[in-house]
Amino acid sequence: AQSVAQPEDQVNVAEGNPLTVKCTYSVSGNPYLFWYVQYPNRGLQFLLKYITGDNLVKGSYGFEAEFNKSQTSFHLKKPSALVSDSALYFCAVRPHSGNTPLVFGKGTRLSVIA
């Protein structure tokens, strides 16, 4: 069965500094990997995905993520954080084969401090 771990409940970073939100996964076969962001009382918004190809994936709002197969990781990064990036971030995975639903991590709350 597939699973996702987001080891940090909370990440604090100063505005302008680089940010990283960690994600590791477990899945049979090759993974589809995703990052979503959620603002208070809103649905999840899709940020980016890794399907195949280049390990560095660029997404919305200046975010990017790097797929590392040997470490089974898909960390979310941004070179310079904004206060408006403060939100709840979810990593998700599902295998290439089959039509199974996404499995989500428990989420990491990012706080960017001015």
Added chain:
Amino acid sequence: SQTIHQWPATLVQPVGSPLSLECTVEGTSNPNLYWYRQAAGRGLQLLFYSVGIGQISSEVPQNLSASRPQDRQFILSSKKLLLSDSGFYLCAWIVRGYNEQFFGPGTRLTVL
């Protein structure tokens, strides 16, 4: 373009009352549809998913049920609400051939 609607946006219900939450997708056909619950602003729990009309898979046995009476309509129901049913309910969909799920705006349910 595709959009997804959920209503109501907020709901306050007494314990023991029935529930019906509706999700409708526009601009696509034959999507996979999903109901999630999010408690206390944290992790998502997959409740039900559907790959077609009348086809429902339940992930967690509990006080809720789901139905898909039409291709683009997904309904979450309960006959008698419990306090533990409180939470933020999210509907999501995937178009066949694509990979990412898209989410509706959610319904905040408070059971008193």
